[in-house]
Amino acid sequence: MITITKKLIALDLDGTTLNNDSQISPKTAAAIHAAEQQGYIVSIVTGRPNRLSENFYDELNLTTPMINFNGNLGILPHQEWDREYQYTINKEIVTELLEKSKPLGLSLIAVEGRNMFLANRGLSTGFGFFPSTLETNQVLNRKSLKENPISITVQVEPELKAGLINFVQQQFGDEVEVSPWGGPNPIVEIATKGVHKSTGLKFLADYYGILQKDIIAFGDEGNDLTMMQYAGTGVAMKNAIDKIKDLADDVTDFTNDDDGIANYFEDHMDIAVGQ
Template sequence: MITITKKLIALDLDGTALNNDAELSNQTKATISQAVKEGYLVSIVTGRPNRLSENFYDELNLKTPMINFNGNLGILPHQAWAREYQYTIDREIVMELLEKSKLLGLSLIAVEGRNLFLANRGLKSGFGFFPSTLQTNQILNQQSLKDNPISITVEVRPELKAGLIDYVQNQFGDQVEVSPWGGPHPIVEIATKGIHKSTGLKFLADYYGILQKDIIAFGDEANDLTMMKYAGTGVAMKNAIDQIKNSADDVTTFDNQQDGVARYLQEHLDLAVGQ
């Protein structure tokens, strides 16, 4: 009897599986579909909240758990699941940031959970992640935030960014860690200390009984580092930052605009996909 080894493919979204218009190409969708058909497990492991990634999950016709908020949430989209997990932050941290928002130079404070989104204001240039206008039931205040959130995202005046990071680390460093967004945005994300994409990837591997050596993980930014180090094969995108390329086991020949993930999988897994 021949035993087929299970393999898991972990996909970051932005800058990796998605092109620069935040879309999945037809080639990527066809390649993932073929990989699943041939017995590979494919999971999305993203920094995005579930509200901004379930559409891609559906486009790829996935049935696997999805990891959101950089490892802080693991769900089966669109359904209740006994194995679902989440790591949350004490709401009092949010209240303190709200109270001191002017002093700290915070123009936006947004909190999220699986079924939670609240913000102190809309954001005209929301980078596609935040609404420009809020519904009444989305306004963040002492009364509206009843549950502990998974993630706090703040926009800070660029010259006060370092001061904000120091403040959060000094005040709450035993509970949370601070992750500045990549690129030019003056955005800082606050989440549970010690939880990263590797947390979610280990959860998936344990759930499916997959060895680390049988995991392929794709990424391009600093938040992908732990996931790629955990995986047996960490693959950096051609467009990845140097830190990721330098720690990766391999680098795609093509970038995220050129179906880099799809072409890599076709070549290395010998997938026959119609062009």
């Protein structure tokens, strides 16, 4: 009897699977379909909330679990699933941030769950992640916040960012950890302490019965580090930050804007990509 080894491909979205226009190119989509046809299990493991990643999941016609919020949520999109998990934060932390938003320099506080989005205001330059205007039922206050969120995202005055991080670590460091976003935006994310993309990747591996050595993870930013370290093969994008490239097992020959994933599949994994 021949045993077929199952292998898992874990894909970050921004800067990895998505091009610089936040789209999946036809060649990348074809490569992912080809990998599935060749027997690979392909899953999205992203820092994005599910509300901003289910469209890509659907575009790729995936049926695998998806990991969101940097490992804090694992779901089968569009359905209830008895294996679904989530890590949440005490909503009283949100209340304290709201009360101290002015001295802390917080111009935006947004909280999210699988089926929840609340913010204290809209954001005219929402970086593609936050709405510019809020519906009445999206306004964040003590009364509207009825359940513990998965993630808290704040926009902070750049010169006050270090002070905010210090405040959260001192006040709530036993419960949460703070992660500044990559890039130029003064955005800080607060989530459950000790939960990272590797948490979600281990969940996927256990669910499918896949060994670590048979996991290939692709990423480009600091939040991909734990996932790439957990995987048997961590592949950094050519456009990745230096820290990720230095610690990766391999680096793609092309950037996310030049079909880096698809070309790597073809050239290094013998996956024939047709369009």
